[in-house]
Amino acid sequence: xxxxxxxxxxxxxxxxxxxxxxxxxxxxxxxxxxxxxxxxxxxxxxxxxxxxxxxxxxxxxxxxxxxxxxxxxxxxxxxxxxxxxxxxxxxxxxxxxxxxxxxxxxxxxxxxxxxxxxxxxxxxxxxxxxxxxxxxxxxxxxxxxxxxxxxxxxxxxxxxxxxxxx
Amino acid sequence: xxxxxxxxxxxxxxxxxxxxxxxxxxxxxxxxxxxxxxxxxxxxxxxxxxxxxxxxxxxxxxxxxxxxxxxxxxxxxxxxxxxxxxxxxxxxxxxxxxxxxxxxxxxxxxxxxxxxxxxxxxxxxxxxxxxxxxxxxxxxxxxxxxxxxxxxxxxxxxxxxxxxxx
DNA sequence: GCTGAAATCGCCTAACG
DNA sequence: CGTTAGGCGATTTCAGC
Numbered sequence: 001x002x003x004x005x006x007x008x009x010x011x012x013x014x015x016x017x018x019x020x021x022x023x024x025x026x027x028x029x030x031x032x033x034x035x036x037x038x039x040x041x042x043x044x045x046x047x048x049x050x051x052x053x054x055x056x057x058x059x060x061x062x063x064x065x066x067x068x069x070x071x072x073x074x075x076x077x078x079x080x081x082x083x084x085x086x087x088x089x090x091x092x093x094x095x096x097x098x099x100x101x102x103x104x105x106x107x108x109x110x111x112x113x114x115x116x117x118x119x120x121x122x123x124x125x126x127x128x129x130x131x132x133x134x135x136x137x138x139x140x141x142x143x144x145x146x147x148x149x150x151x152x153x154x155x156x157x158x159x160x161x162x163x164x165x166x
Numbered sequence: 167x168x169x170x171x172x173x174x175x176x177x178x179x180x181x182x183x184x185x186x187x188x189x190x191x192x193x194x195x196x197x198x199x200x201x202x203x204x205x206x207x208x209x210x211x212x213x214x215x216x217x218x219x220x221x222x223x224x225x226x227x228x229x230x231x232x233x234x235x236x237x238x239x240x241x242x243x244x245x246x247x248x249x250x251x252x253x254x255x256x257x258x259x260x261x262x263x264x265x266x267x268x269x270x271x272x273x274x275x276x277x278x279x280x281x282x283x284x285x286x287x288x289x290x291x292x293x294x295x296x297x298x299x300x301x302x303x304x305x306x307x308x309x310x311x312x313x314x315x316x317x318x319x320x321x322x323x324x325x326x327x328x329x330x331x332x
Numbered sequence: 333g334c335t336g337a338a339a340t341c342g343c344c345t346a347a348c349g
Numbered sequence: 350c351g352t353t354a355g356g357c358g359a360t361t362t363c364a365g366c
Contacts, residue, residue, distance in 0.1 A: 007232075018223050022188060026357085032334075049229075054187075055187035055221060057187060058222060063216060063303070095322050099321050101235070103308065114319070141273060144269060147258070148258050148266040155231060158230060190344090204350050
């Protein structure tokens with residue numbers, strides 16, 4: 001099972017840093033029950049091994065004037081690998097597209113977009129996304145309100161699974 | 167226009183902390199071109215005013231054994247406000263549901279879920295989500311691969327807008 | 333191997349101009 | 350906003366388990 005190479009302290013460190021990524025190392029060490037130096041070494045190792053991909057401030061995009069959030073469901077004409085990667089590359093170049101996921105089923109890609117207002121989004125939609133090569137059609141849905149937003153790992157589930165198999 | 171209360175240094179601080187939330191204050195101060203104490207004061211103010219909602223380590227969920235990501239499109243029978251909030255509350259209680267957004271159009275909610283494997287997700291789907299009161303139907307789409315994942319604010323767009331209106 | 337203790341170094345964070 | 354300065358955290362070194 002993946003993640004089993006980590007001992008309980010490592011998992012505790014990850015959970016704490018996911019909840020508060022700016023915690024000082026001594027505070028982190030106190031919480032996970034070891035002293036500061038080994039705690040710091042563990043954090044560095046977790047970073048090097050790719051368990052921690054980075055640290056980010058969570059910014060309120062609405063406060064900064066991005067009032068609109070939209071999900072766009074995209075269907076392509078061709079699903080050849082080169083066409084898929086070409087579309088992915090385009091998504092990476094569009095700043096209003098914050099996430100892009102390739103899906104199975106009828107929809108090829110789902111995009112999470114932000115925009116200052118509806119008209120900005122519309123001009124992106126008609127001027128960029130719908131004009132991109134190979135795009136067959138796009139269905140968009142406005143986010144009325146956010147109900148839950150906790151990207152990351154549910155450590156409760158992880159611990160439960162590990163406890164059960166132990 | 168929102169976000170206009172912030173001067174260029176504040177926006178620069180936000181952009182830097184979004185990119186690296188664990189940067190030291192002196193490093194941050196150096197990058198935005200002021201000395202450390204006023205930089206720290208600005209960060210505290212941005213936190214208090216809600217521009218910064220928190221700091222989080224970005225954890226590789228696949229490395230921790232969550233191999234499956236799924237989008238679930240949910241339609242409810244009733245869209246009365248009390249029924250909507252009841253469903254939102256349920257989503258908050260399900261750890262496998264990491265995001266839940268209320269949408270306009272045919273689909274009432276879109277859920278981003280993670281799970282250790284397909285069978286765990288299936289048991290959540292049939293045992294919890296589909297059995298929840300008021301759920302009319304659920305369409306799920308597996309994430310084949312992630313193409314872009316940069317939650318947060320596109321500061322390039324923000325700066326461009328501010329420059330244009332100046 | 334791992335941890336923890338001590339010491340150094342650098343950062344944080346007041347107080348003041 | 351900058352400078353100063355005292356205290357605290359980060360990080361290395363080294364010894365012990």
